[in-house]
Amino acid sequence: MxxxxxxxxxxxxxxxxxxxxxxxxxxxxxxxxxxxxxxxxxxxxxxxxxxxxxxxYKFTPATSFVIECDTQEEIDYYWESLGKEGRYDRCGWLDDKYGVSWQIVPTVLHKLMADPEKSPRVVEAFMKMSKFDIATLLNA
Missing domain, CATH: 3.10.180.10 (2,3-Dihydroxybiphenyl 1,2-Dioxygenase, domain 1)
Incomplete structure (x- = not known):
């Protein structure tokens, strides 16, 4: 380390x-x-x-930890594991049972957001999501 x-x-x-x-x-x-x-x-x-x-002092979403996930299974795992006793929010954000904020995001999101033609549709799609759905983002 x-x-x-x-x-x-x-x-x-x-x-x-x-x-x-x-x-x-x-x-x-x-x-x-x-x-x-x-x-x-x-x-x-x-x-x-x-x-x-x-x-x-308490935790706030002003500071969060981002977990990039390569697969939907990874997203589902971290989403359920960290959020089950906490609070789910929109766009991949959640607070765990201690109040620590996490963003569970697909690795491919950066590539999709960099595409000027696709990014407006991707943003529109993920603004409707709580937990990210990779297939929906790819098809946006």
């Missing part, structure tokens, strides 16, 4: 619980270290810190 910059997530007494929860969802993940205040963990090769900071 060579991350010299990584996010620190502020939890109200649930840092270890959250770190273990995320590690259970992401296949290439591990707890690096834990104590009563800080949990260091890795998700898909990316380092994270979770701290028990108290109730004064």
């Amino acid at each position: 060579t991350n010299k910059m990584y996010p620190c997530l502020w939890f109200d007494g649930k840092a270890s619980e959250a770190a273990n929860y995320y590690c259970s969802i992401f296949k290439d993940s591990k707890i690096i270290s834990e104590n009563t205040f800080v949990s260091m963990f890795e998700l898909n090769g990316n380092k994270f810190m979770a701290i028990n900071g108290g109730p004064q």
Whole structure:
């Protein structure tokens, strides 16, 4: 692991619980270290810190983590795994049970958005979606 910059997530007494929860969802993940205040963990090769900071700060969608997915199965997996106890939103966004915001997006979206002829139809299609549907985007 060579991350010299990584996010620190502020939890109200649930840092270890959250770190273990995320590690259970992401296949290439591990707890690096834990104590009563800080949990260091890795998700898909990316380092994270979770701290028990108290109730004064909450997560908002102003900061979110993007998960690019190559297949519809990946989208479905992360959508259900992260969102099932949280809140689903539009355009691939969700908040997990801790209030952390995630964007579950198809990898192909960047290519579709770069096509000046296709992008208006793609935007129109995904604005109607909650969870992204790759087939619908490709046929837009």
